[in-house]
Amino acid sequence: MTDDEIALAKAMLRRGMKNDVIHFFFNKPKRLISSGRITQIKQSKYGASVEEATQAALDEFLQNWEAQADSRSTPRTAVEQTHLRSMFHEQAGAWILSAGETDHTECKRAFRLNPEVRFADVIRSIAGLANNNGGYIFFGVVNQTFSVEGLSDENFAKTDPAEINRTLASSLDPIPRISKTAIELGGKSIGIIHVEKHAHAPIMALKNIGNDLKEGTIYYRYVGETRAIKPGELRQIIADREQKAVAEFSTRMRRVATGVDATLNLDTGEVNGKSGTFVIDKSLLSNIQFIREGDFSETKGAPALRLIGDVEPVKAVERHRAQVIRDNVTADAVIRNFLEGERVADPMQYIHFQAHAQRRWLPIWYYIRAAGCSVDEIVDDLRRQVATHPASRDAVVQRLLRKSTAQKEHLGKPSKIMAAILDGSVVPPTDEIADVLFANAVQGLPSNYRKAAALRPHLLASLNRAQGNNGKSSNRRSAIYRAACRLDELLYSHRSS
Known part of the structure; x- marks a missing residue:
């Protein structure tokens, strides 16, 4: 220097x-x-x-x-080829990673996704970069000399990013966002994974994998190494989260102060906004379920409140059923909310979950209606998802495009039960055998059946009886889930466009 x-x-x-x-x-x-x-x-x-x-x-x-x-020209994306090539320079006939290993670059000689233990050090590196400011992992670059050696096989090129994402989903929480690409320098191929800085760090390891990944550990990328986070960096992550929360709170308060947003006094029922004030009767205050969105406008000098979404009182006996946003949506939550007719605070979470679930048959139309989106918007949104289980995501898309349906007619006893249901003679199932027969009968219901809502409690009771860990319970649940999807189609698919 x-x-x-x-x-x-x-x-x-x-x-x-x-x-x-x-x-x-x-x-x-x-x-x-x-x-x-x-x-x-x-x-x-x-x-x-x-x-x-x-x-x-x-x-x-x-x-x-x-x-x-x-x-300097800013790359349009983190994996733009010109930008990636600019990170290397040629020296004495060899290509070198110019900056070497830093707190945002790391070198690996080879790439191997399977077995999992061979990928553990990469999982750790991805977590470390996401917890810091993001960065790159270069495969085919020697980590001591930073020279380009190139990959010796096509494992990296043939690996679907979804496979990497599935591995990360089972190993880290929350899941980091990555991009995968490759470049050639001097006739040698380099694999590159770009890791985004995670907006909700810290990311934590969910399990032990060999000696490289330890359950409960938060990894952080330091200059030249990825290791368990030090107290100083952890405090900084926590401070950043607090700062974001304070900034968001301040923004909301500014909107209230300037009259862009209104305030509701839950004690008096008085709503105050820039354009005026009105009072909600105290007898309704405890029964208001939600206001999705609201804004104030003024028409011909008269203050008015335009409400977008549904505002309705609920019965006292149903108040305990009010739902909150779930941090971890489960298949059981998806089907139970549908069968119980529960409102959910964020229906898009339940829609997105279906791109990451192994189970293929889950109610979807109910949540599309709750989200207030068109089918085309949901299809485009799902296709943009980096799905943990692409086959499940694609199956949902096929159903939304009406190229696939949960309807399936079964012969024998299910056929007779279905005929009785169509005649209005519904006999609720009461045991394991009847649960499967009833579910198979529901799967075959025709599109003109108009009393599907009355069947939801019977499927819910069957679901409650099918909570064992054995194979029989699993098979019963599969039949019940598909039957629920058929009711979902009958009740809500014709209401969505």
């Missing part, structure tokens, strides 16, 4: 900037410096005689740096 750079580094240290951040400003493609050099400067073991730069000089340096950075 030059004396001027050492002087600036000392000024950065005085300002409290971290070593890896300082290293970033002075590490260059044509002149790589060790990250330990900054530590040596800090300890007066390197450049001790150089006088520290003034804070004004440091400000000027940083401003010039930002101006130069802004003038």
